[in-house]
Amino acid sequence: MGIFDKFKDVLSEKLNETPVIKATMMGPRGVGKTSVMASILGDTRDNIAGSGLFFRPSRNCSGELYNKRLSLMNIFDKRINITDAPQAGVIAASNDVTSFSFEMGISGRAKSIDIEIKDFPGEFLISRPDEVSNYIAESHIVIIAIDSPYLMEDNGRYNEEKNNVKSVTDFFTRHPESIQNRLILLVPLKCERYFHDGKIDVLKKKIESTYSTLTKFCKDSNIACVIAPIQTLGGVEFDKFASYNNMNNYSNVSKISEYRFYEKSPEYKPMFCVQPFYYLLTYAVNYYEWSNNQNRRWIGSLVSLLKNDEDFFLEIKKLSKNILVNKMGYAIIVNNNILKLN
């Protein structure tokens, strides 16, 4: 087989591949990352933000995520029978690298893209940094999940043991090449109490000060950085810390958080869970345009163009109108000529 034939085969294979948009996720165990993934399914069940786009989990994780969503609903459905406050950890935490795959496209058509999100446990930043770094290099954004009550309560006394701020910051400052031209999303979860109490701006300021070394690194390196708070469940809020016991398997944490139902008829009503996806898609599209302008054509961009999916491309661009910017606790810490939001 000649070189030209081989090139045709490779190109043909690439042409038939579905483009993949990747995101890296990291954060403490039990913070609610899988719950957020499951909650997104509620927001996108019919379509995304009234657009003509569909969004669905891939076969390999659809069962787990749909089941998770049902379990979360069940916590609220059975409110009458629950006499004890729900505890973090009743929703089982993931212990290893977890992958979530989704498919997106225009309704009535085959999928246009795959979205892959890999969730790395915090200890991988120290034990397997190359693995994390390599995946970040293939990703468009990095989502850093933050357990908000640990950041905010008791003067943040338990924050470092839970959210590992130093490890996260050290990792990025030691692997600057992997994060170049990416977007870092700082995503505080379980923010219900701070929304309910009108303290979401306090939360934002706390993140800025606690992660100041990281955000300074982003500013100095022209790496886009955004704060994107989420209400993971909606109808519950942080109540208090309780002493750690072995049954909950939180090996580095001296306190666990307890929650209470909010209002007389609490509902499973997560909020803003889909915002990281809007940021991911917008950033990926902007990155494609930016890389074209830089003449940095990579095979993925070329494939997307050759697939002639302009309709899908335009629908994604429309989605960026739904991004929250500079309100509801959302803040752009570092803007750049790829993110281009203000």
Place this chain on the structure above:
Amino acid sequence: MPIFKSIFGKEKPLKVLMIGGRRCGKTSVLASLFDQMQNGATNTVFTVADRTIPERKVSPITGKEECKDLLMNKKFELINFIDKGGNKTFIVDQNPTNCSWEYNMQVQIPGTNKKCRMDFMDVPGEYFEPGNRNYEEIENFIKESSVFVIVIDTPFMMEGSRAENGAASCMDLIHSFLTDVEVNVDADDDGIIKEEFKQIIFVPVKCEKWMQKKDGQNEIIKKIEEIYKPTINHFTATTNTEISIIPIQTAGDIVFDSLRPAYTVVNTETGKRSIGKCSKINDRLVIDGNGVYYKLKDNEIINDHPDGFFINTDIARPFAWYNLKQYKEGEGKAEYNPYNCEQIALHILRFMFKKFQSEAPSGILGDISSILFGSITVNDMQKCLNKLNKANLIKDNIEGIKTIKKCF
């Protein structure tokens, strides 16, 4: 095209896939549907025969060899509940389906050799649950089928919690299956869905309680349109798909009463169950599945029933309890009285005829194949449809039957 296939091979039956969660009543729907088609008013237009072939195979769920149930046995199970019921509240505890089975209905024009066939694939509810290992099998069924009957357990839909209904109906995974396989199989190189005619029928069963209420059928329709909105919207916008809702009563006089937590009574000395399925009145008194009160002995306790959780979830699955419809003295008694079950087959037949009409050439080719192979021609189909319409046998937009989208 069916005419050419019938020249060179057997006639092509219409494939119907029965979809729904565990124990929602898919097989009971088929039993009542076959029964009403064989014995109802439609036999002036065509005769219906059950041509199902007996079969045995190993179940991927139990690992044991299973035998295909005769549909008439399912019918007799329902009749048995009615005979035993009296004025008690009881659990309808039918044998679950543990394998995928095909049931074949032959439709023939009376006095002729002209016939066609509908093949119904009855699939265990487990196939639609998370963790299912039979994805490829489902994918193949979906690819082969032109009609999808989504059977809905109405008691869970109307009175279960959101989580209970979600787990019982498997609606999210069913939506994923239908949209994922359908799109990936039938899309052309540009990703546009090819124009293949399909039919989706939402069939809420165990509806008796709501059909007796004023506006009850509208409540059912409204609920279906609300919770199945993603599936309805997808198929409304995308393909040549006909979508309708056909509420049915598989038994007629068995009426849903309530969902209650699932318990069993266990002998603490032997570890064996004294009472299989029951409802708890207090710590020492239960009602068993036949509606008989039972007072616990000293060496017995009430435990959660092992079937009392939806598989692979931590969501409790209540038992559904039923009563017999009560008649005043002299006005009759509860009987096996299915209602509107034949409408599913009639709507499918009408769809099938129109689909074949749109695909097959008419004229002499059709007439020749009819003589040689006994297939129903386009003209025959039109005559049958005219007769059905003239006799008002196919119901549209009455009694809770609603067409959401037509494609012919």
